[in-house]
Amino acid sequence: MNLIQPAAPAAEELRERFRAVRAHTLELAAPLSAEDQCIQSMPDASPTKWHLAHTTWFFETVLLQPHASGYRLFDQRFPYLFNSYYEALGPRHPRPQRGLLTRPALDEVHAYRRHVDEAVLALLGTASEADWPAIEPVVTLGLHHEQQHQELILTDILHALSCNPVLPAYRPASGPALRLASVPPPVRWIERPGGVVEAGHPGPGFAFDNETPRHATLLRPHAIADRLVNCGDYAQFIADGGYQRPDLWLSDGWATVQAQGWRCPPYWLGPDDPRLVHHGAAGGWQVFGLHGVRPMEPEAPVAHLSFYEAAAYAEWAGARLPTEFEWEAAHDAPGISQMHGQVWQWTRSSYDPYPGFRPLAGVAAEYNGKFMVGQIVLRGSSVATPAGHARPSYRNFFPPAARWQFSGLRLAKDL
């Protein structure tokens, strides 16, 4: 496995990092009952319990089996159950049926995690210097992989809870804040020059293969908004008939609006929504989120948009989405804000391979490259992204109709 110039933390640092990341996953699941952790609300989403097991299977398969001599599988049946999409690793349980796995029970999955955690920590504690170059990148990859699933735990359970007419909260609002909102300054356009810029991961440190190789790219003069589009902005788009005007939409987007009956973002509830009867909400938009149903906050970045909605909004606003290279080049521009920790930001870039891209070797070859068609790049990071996981060169990607992520937008325009 040929990772891009990985840093080599001492073994103890890596063990500590391993413990912390693994513990955080369990903390995210803690507010949920065993029932909650078992359900799957759509094929794209997975049960919390499955995430707990799959991330564990990843370490077992990619690290322990090849590198920990004498390691024995926790359960012979788990590779079939918890492989996600690795064709090279054999057949697997059909994705849309993950919610039927009441067995293994949650307790067994916890035991599985402990079993693998102990084996990983033991391996890290005893690995020789000679083994380190083979082991460290795999552990690091596994931890970044687990962080990706930490975000999915939140987005997937939010979708699942949204399907319950009772609209239960993941965590009451009095708990640790996951609040999206901050009071943004008024929008300002930041002018950016054209010219050749470098894009992609500069190293050192970890990056996924899809961020490489770093390469030159040509920009044209443009302007980029200093902040994200917020809920107040988006409510104006709705009020102006944005969901009824085909001229604003890409063709596939308009077809989706009509087929799915979209009228607002997926977790927005209008004042006459029957589900609000038992929530005592009075007037105006309500928004369902990890803290349950709360009044729409105009200054909060709008979230859970599809690419189609982001592009239609930009058209309505007389602007456009930035390309992923414009976004990356503006990352540290003076005056720019909300680049991270709020919502992933749709770009106007399809998820194509960088020039000279080569996938990781071995099993991890399937990690990113095979998804490079039919998807759109998002940049930044969201309120659900774990601390330390984001990078200026990070390329997130989803199909253009996906709405269950914390996904929003920032405007750009030509100069």
Added chain:
Amino acid sequence: MNLIQPAAPAAEELRERFRAVRAHTLELAAPLSAEDQCIQSMPDASPTKWHLAHTTWFFETVLLQPHASGYRLFDQRFPYLFNSYYEALGPRHPRPQRGLLTRPALDEVHAYRRHVDEAVLALLGTASEADWPAIEPVVTLGLHHEQQHQELILTDILHALSCNPVLPAYRPASGPALRLASVPPPVRWIERPGGVVEAGHPGPGFAFDNETPRHATLLRPHAIADRLVNCGDYAQFIADGGYQRPDLWLSDGWATVQAQGWRCPPYWLGPDDPRLVHHGAAGGWQVFGLHGVRPMEPEAPVAHLSFYEAAAYAEWAGARLPTEFEWEAAHDAPGISQMHGQVWQWTRSSYDPYPGFRPLAGVAAEYNGKFMVGQIVLRGSSVATPAGHARPSYRNFFPPAARWQFSGLRLAKDL
């Protein structure tokens, strides 16, 4: 509500019966975890927890709200969640999404049951003689209703567990036997005369509206098998290419065989089934059931057949299915066996209304009548039917492709 000559047990007897039936439902759920009780494996099946709540909602809605003065709903949101199909009672949660109801949690549903149980027992303890004729039939209907759901708890969880590649057992075989098998005598044909016979519920005692009115019907001379078709018989049908010969099948049946890839009953596993790897089974058919995976028992009645398969088997055997009236007339025929407690028996009768049929009045009008199209009558009762629930005139019904019930067949032929 105009039930057919209901018996009038004393209040205390009815309270006792209520306690017993309600307790039995919980006993059936006891081997299952909260996770198990939450899942829904297909739109036709429901989660155990939903059955627990829906049967409770039935008493709350049909008995307590109209008859228990001062009764307060346990939760205002539950009628929406736990109404099954009663259009007159307002909108309801979509049937295919019952598996997403992780909230209310199982504990809350148990509390709901206790709340309603107490109210029902209190009502029965204080009802005046004048109220009795209005109350007793509703309680009795509610108990028969709950018994129907007791059977569904078993058939639905069996289907759900069958979707898990681990094939977990509902209850280990060492527990109380739910074994289908008994050693049957060799098949004998019992000759039956033609002529006018009465069919339908004769009274007194409870019956569903669809068993009435009792009426005369004309039979022709025929013969009926003294026992059920068993697994050994059915294995011969399979071995003889039964699933590959269109001439044996009804047109819709053959289309289903091809579209669904049917090759054997749904819970039979051939010797090369990959799910058997971890079960140590050696050779021959295995059958998944409430006790898990066990070798096929030739003498056990074949179960989980669709009507299409039952009809194809009969054609292959040079016989036919009995009509529901032939079945009922033969109920007490000398020498006949296995009429109850093994498998429901597909008949060659579509589920049409009896001459003069009128549905129950009020809400219960939707109980049976509105399903009288596109379904086939099954007679008898199964290993999953609660004690005391079966009757000679009982008309069970399912669509012809349904396979998740304990459904088999008995042969008949013209003389």
Added chain:
Amino acid sequence: MNLIQPAAPAAEELRERFRAVRAHTLELAAPLSAEDQCIQSMPDASPTKWHLAHTTWFFETVLLQPHASGYRLFDQRFPYLFNSYYEALGPRHPRPQRGLLTRPALDEVHAYRRHVDEAVLALLGTASEADWPAIEPVVTLGLHHEQQHQELILTDILHALSCNPVLPAYRPASGPALRLASVPPPVRWIERPGGVVEAGHPGPGFAFDNETPRHATLLRPHAIADRLVNCGDYAQFIADGGYQRPDLWLSDGWATVQAQGWRCPPYWLGPDDPRLVHHGAAGGWQVFGLHGVRPMEPEAPVAHLSFYEAAAYAEWAGARLPTEFEWEAAHDAPGISQMHGQVWQWTRSSYDPYPGFRPLAGVAAEYNGKFMVGQIVLRGSSVATPAGHARPSYRNFFPPAARWQFSGLRLAKDL
């Protein structure tokens, strides 16, 4: 092949009948262009050209190949193209793709008909007395088969033309009348006694196997309407909210109403239908039919109803549908009218086999028996039924949601 006491017309009479029936098929197709004759508007319907060829294939396959020595197939490829559903006769072109058969061209299909016609007439002209018992029933069956397809030519093209927003007429109204309407007398209830009656084909003469064996059946006292439900009656049902009241509908029917958005019969057009813009229609219901768009005639029997709609109407009217045996018993009752030549009449009888039913031997075994599940019996005949094709014992059958036939209803009620 064991037909029920077929009459034995002299060879010349049969040749004449053959010529007449075959010619009538072409007359029905005459108003249609080659384009019109090629399209298929839904899987249940077939192109006119396909009907022309399939009925020809039937004679070629069932009569000429086994009985005409030295007969050579017109085209080796046609059996694959024009077999409808006979599994015993090998694979065939998928039903939903019949509309893609632009080749063979219409001219070739006409040549195919001539080729087969000549061979059949030659065979009939030279068959020996010894061959006659084998030949005559097959020719007779083929002619009745062709008459069934004559009706389908009309119902299928009506559906196809209804899918064209231009709403073209099959035949201008000034042509030979296919008018449904006649001024009916006011409704009268004809009281009918209970008791044992004989049902099924009495012989002699041709009947399909599904009309046999004639057998005794028990009726209860009832009343039957002397005339059909007409469009004026049905418009009141619509105006009274019939399509919005779930209490009137069978469960499957209500689900279909909602899923398909049914609001009126399929060929009725409300005053604001956009397709009427170019038809100059003013106010009130318009009805699309073989003569194009015409104002709804209140006295015309309502047509193109599904069984679900017929049953809901009867419920709304405080009545019910007759059973197929009540209908047959009332066939010649004094005062009854509109039993034939208007619309097929849905009954409250599922299409089950008669007691003692055996299908025809040989290839024709697949003609009727294999469809005996999931369908409903209709009795009578329609405006599209060829002269001489109807019988009191005739059992037509369609699935309960089918609407493209000339299907209506007559009311009955218990006494």
Added chain:
Amino acid sequence: MNLIQPAAPAAEELRERFRAVRAHTLELAAPLSAEDQCIQSMPDASPTKWHLAHTTWFFETVLLQPHASGYRLFDQRFPYLFNSYYEALGPRHPRPQRGLLTRPALDEVHAYRRHVDEAVLALLGTASEADWPAIEPVVTLGLHHEQQHQELILTDILHALSCNPVLPAYRPASGPALRLASVPPPVRWIERPGGVVEAGHPGPGFAFDNETPRHATLLRPHAIADRLVNCGDYAQFIADGGYQRPDLWLSDGWATVQAQGWRCPPYWLGPDDPRLVHHGAAGGWQVFGLHGVRPMEPEAPVAHLSFYEAAAYAEWAGARLPTEFEWEAAHDAPGISQMHGQVWQWTRSSYDPYPGFRPLAGVAAEYNGKFMVGQIVLRGSSVATPAGHARPSYRNFFPPAARWQFSGLRLAKDL
């Protein structure tokens, strides 16, 4: 309408060009019967007759209605029938139902063409110098639009005929050659330098809006194959298990291979294909094309590949697809061949807007821009592309699963 520096031919030249293009459309339809011209074999394809009418409607709507004073619509109903996807022009007949339009008949569509042709020619003959800048670009756009549909006439009818088990030829091989094959030289890799190159339409002359603005782009050093991948090459990929190896495929591609059962290009027939029975073909691959079924020619460029197949082939060959900019930059490279007139060539570029892209003004705004998501760019032109329609900057685009175009590939690789 702001086209990019259109050339301004004299009126007579444009009239001549108009006559020639319009006549060529009819020539392409000439081998087809009215039946052939009416069918639609899948939602993505359209009937020939519809193409004839739609291209006419385009001139009527975009040219005659705004610019020809006193022009009267040929038929008020045609705009609804023959609008393709222009939301701004009102509702339209559903795309998947175009095959049901037997009316207007082919003759009427021919009359429609004549009516519009006369009006266009008259307008061009009388237009003043002042009107010319408004008129000429629209006529030119309409002619290029018609040429695009000329290609679709061929690809759509080829698909339709391929659905007929008789596999009829569009035109016998003895007719004017549409042969794909030419004997290519052995493959050679042409090395190409990196650096800044200009891409996009340089002007003058016509181009679609999606080819603009011309802009600088950065290339890296690479090599590009001098010729197309041919059928012989592709047969090796098949023989090597290319369709059975998930490691070669993009994830969506592999899912499609499995869901659709792909085993070879769509019009290839293996030696045991039942449709070959009546074609007398002996051994080896056969290929269905516009000339009917013919033996696979190893030296012919492989056609009718999806992007998924093209990308999998490139992976198998240890190469990759060129980007659209690499392709364009290599257009006139010494030694390169088969850039045009054979097959459209899938690139590794998603169909994103060029920097600074603005769609055409007015109705034509919907021409290209709204499709810029979820599609892949193809470059070059095919055997079905009309003479004079291709350009180095031409961007064709289709979804990655599309297979009914004449689409193939050329390899590239990094240096």
